[in-house]
Amino acid sequence: MNTWIITGVTSGIGKELAKLCIRKQIAVIGVGRNQEKLQKVQQELGPLFTPMCFDVSDTLAWDAFAKKLQEENRTDIACLVNNAGQLPSCKRFDAYSLEEIQRTMQTNFLAAVYASKALLPILLKYNKPTIANVTSSAALASMAGTSLYSASKAALKAFTESMREELKGLVRVVLLCPGTTKTDVFRNQAEDFKSNANHIGMRADVMAKKIFAAIQHKKRRAVIGFDAKMMDILYRYFPRSTPATLSSVLKKSKMDAYQTMYRKEKNDKNGTN
């Protein structure tokens, strides 16, 4: 039996992916930062699920986890899925606090770098292991209101693509770019934003199934969901105008976050605030 390490298993896509693995008789070590939520997942998923409680942005925790796996002489770790992530609230870049900026880059980008670095020696004990990084459609095309999130996911995309070349022949490296999915990731957004995402989003279990298939079928890159595919195609053919096109669609929407952002822009121009 082989084992997958999945981060961010206490909800959404990560939890559904863990469920799916276990249904397929793949053991899961699930990383989460909330002990109570992890225990609930463990009760739900049973003995093939092992919880690991730490914050993915904690480098020392990754080193300690890697040391533990080394001591246990684990040779069964077939796959690392860097899935944990967060979406900061939608606003203009100068409205983010320093804490929000650092936390977003730590969680969405640096955590996957720490995890890959710490766990590579253990993964290499398995024949052709996999590292799969969950980025986002936001890594494929940027727009107003998501500067921080897009930048963190684009950094992860670039890291993934370089790492794939560096580890060619040793590790399969999969870039995953999901589109909108109905999960708790929108918890920091205004109600209208949340309800739009819920309206167009794919179900988390369906997204997890597609992610699982992409990993199993040894895909290098999977862009999943209609909106993600559209953003990919638009940016590929119209790299200069796509950010403006996407932003102007959002500007015309009646969503609170965009109304506030563009009111701020008007005030800046008029010298008021």
Ligand SMILES: NC(=O)c1ccc[n+]([C@@H]2O[C@H](COP(=O)([O-])OP(=O)(O)OC[C@H]3O[C@@H](n4cnc5c(N)ncnc54)[C@H](OP(=O)(O)O)[C@@H]3O)[C@@H](O)[C@H]2O)c1
């Ligand atoms: N939903 C979408 O529309 C969408 C689209 C594209 C990409 N994605 C990406 O998909 C991934 C999964 O997100 P989701 O939609 O399933 O959202 P979610 O339901 O909010 O799940 C995120 C998971 O990451 C965990 N997490 C966040 N920060 C962490 C930290 N510092 N340490 C440990 N765990 C942490 C959360 O734990 P807690 O329960 O403790 O918060 C939760 O288990 C993310 O990388 C997200 O950016 C989502």
